[in-house]
Amino acid sequence: DAGITQSPRHKVTETGTPVTLRCHQTENHRYMYWYRQDPGHGLRLIHYSYGVKDTDKGEVSDGYSVSRSKTEDFLLTLESATSSQTSVYFCAISDGATGGYTFGSGTRLTVV
Amino acid sequence: AQRVTQPEKLLSVFKGAPVELKCNYSYSGSPELFWYVQYSRQRLQLLLRHISRESIKGFTADLNKGETSFHLKKPFAQEEDSAMYYCALSEGVQGAQKLVFGQGTRLTINP
Numbered sequence: 001d002a003g004i005t006q007s008p009r010h011k012v013t014e015t016g017t018p019v020t021l022r023c024h025q026t027e028n029h030r031y032m033y034w035y036r037q038d039p040g041h042g043l044r045l046i047h048y049s050y051g052v053k054d055t056d057k058g059e060v061s062d063g064y065s066v067s068r069s070k071t072e073d074f075l076l077t078l079e080s081a082t083s084s085q086t087s088v089y090f091c092a093i094s095d096g097a098t099g100g101y102t103f104g105s106g107t108r109l110t111v112v
Numbered sequence: 113a114q115r116v117t118q119p120e121k122l123l124s125v126f127k128g129a130p131v132e133l134k135c136n137y138s139y140s141g142s143p144e145l146f147w148y149v150q151y152s153r154q155r156l157q158l159l160l161r162h163i164s165r166e167s168i169k170g171f172t173a174d175l176n177k178g179e180t181s182f183h184l185k186k187p188f189a190q191e192e193d194s195a196m197y198y199c200a201l202s203e204g205v206q207g208a209q210k211l212v213f214g215q216g217t218r219l220t221i222n223p
Contacts, residue, residue: 033210040121042198042213043156058210090156094209100146101211103156 003027006091006104013111019078021107023091025071031094032074033101034058034066036087043090049074081111114139114203118214125189126222133184133217135173135199144202145182146211147173151195159184159197169193189221 004025013019023032031050035043035058045058047066055066063085065077078085088108092101115138125131137143147159160168162175162182173184182199199214 031209035213040215042116042118042215043211044213045210048210092211096209100158100161101156102158105155 004091004093004102004104006089006107008107009105010108011110013081013109015082015111016080019081019109021076021089021091021109023074023076023104025074025093027093027095027102028071029093029095029102030071031096032068033092033094034064034074034076035090035092036060036085037090037106038087046076046089078109081109083111085109086111114201114212116199116201116212116214118197118199118217120217121215122218122220124220124222127191128188131184131186131189131193131219131221133197133199133219135182135184135214137180137182137199137201139180139201139203143175143177143182144209145173145175146200146202147171147182147184148198148200148213149195150198156198191221191223194219194221 007022033048034046037043044060046064049055049068067075088106090106091104094101117136145162148156149159150156171186175182196218198216200211202209
């Protein structure tokens, strides 16, 4: 068990609907990140968090919001999903000391 | 801006042949670099980091600041090495280090 889980694993939604993805960790790590993975682009940072209620934008934050009300949970919300947000979303955690991340298994989101 | 470039989207080699996955970076400070691997249907996992200078699964990578490169090498490829490989650079001070990833290279080892 890697200590980090994402839900749901797969989701199909319609354009214009709100969607929330959840990342849950049991490692008590301070830092949490949301990335999207797209062919030809690798992984791009959407938002990250450096503590409860402390979040900041990443490279591709437009159309996304996040919340972190507890250390263990980091939520990613698409307020109004668009087809360009069809992607695989990865959550990652870090203790900030080693410099490496532990990744979740990913959520495959399809917006139709 | 910090940038990581992996020039090869696809790389195919035969089992037993040497493998080199290229990674170049641009960074104004002292870089901290990583290689991550994603096997089929598995999550991304850390393969190695330049600071530890370790060898994992026979892979090594040397940071060349003059050429701004961090190429991943293995002398004898194995079929189980087939995977997606990402080079990443850590930006930010200790703590909320954000990783900037390259586009990835899909490595296929042919029997």
